[in-house]
Amino acid sequence: MWEDTILTQYSASKKLLSIIDTFNQAVNLDDFTDEFIRRVWDLTTCETFGLDMWGKKVGISRYIVAPIDSDSFGFSEADDASPDYPTPFNDSPFYGGVQETTNVRLGDDAYRTLIFCKAFTNISVATIPDINKFLKILFYKRGRAYCVNYRDMTIGITFEFELAPYEESILTNYEVTPVPSGVLVNIRQVVSPYFGFSSDAYPFNDGTFYRD
Structure with missing residues (x-):
């Protein structure tokens, strides 16, 4: 809490405490912190900017060679x-x-x-x-x-x-x-449909042999 950071000699000043409290409410970081964690910090939920930052941290580009x-x-x-x-x-x-x-x-x-x-x-x-x-x-x-x-x-x-x-x-x-x-x-x-004996395999005349 911000009250714990006030020096003792100012702790009884109502006007000063009122100014600091008003400023604290105006710049409250709770919503910003939640949004920052969701969009940038948490890798499971972050968006484009956050992913780009994570990519630089782990050392991998967004571009790959695809077949x-x-x-x-x-x-x-x-x-x-x-x-x-x-x-x-x-x-x-x-x-x-x-x-x-x-x-x-x-x-x-x-x-x-x-x-x-x-x-x-x-x-x-x-x-x-x-x-x-x-x-x-x-x-x-x-x-x-x-x-x-x-x-x-x-x-x-x-x-x-x-x-x-x-x-x-x-x-x-x-x-x-x-x-x-x-x-x-x-x-x-190993992707169905393929011929075989397991529970998710296909019978004769329906599935092909597993190629690999």
Whole structure:
């Protein structure tokens, strides 16, 4: 309270206390503090300006390199190693041309995910339990995600739900993903409909085999 900051010799001055009280009410910081915490300080709720400040703190830009969406009609000799290109007749439109750049400016929600990844990487020792803890924090509302050590200098991160393109780009970016030095990471998504025996799998003639 501001009353505790008044020197003893002025504590009985009604006029002085009245002036200070009036000033305190005029510049009350309670509302400002709540708004500052929500829009700037709290990473889970902050907006564009706050995210930009957090990005500078953890050392990561809002711009990332995202994969080109090449789901289009073509012939096998035009294969660019993309799983969605080329496709046959009646499936996709003609190829619309080469995308000029793969640099993408992330929106606030995507940038928030990127900042969380970089912040965790900054403090993580990149063990399998650490990576699993990171995945649980980042995707706790989405479904199961876990890391497996293949013991050949590679690890696999499996997601039992579909990732957004920007999430896949973030997780394959070695600057922001908590991966041990010199270790290759493979991202796999197990997404229905697929044929199998689990409770969420499809029967014969309905689902395809899980490709990966």
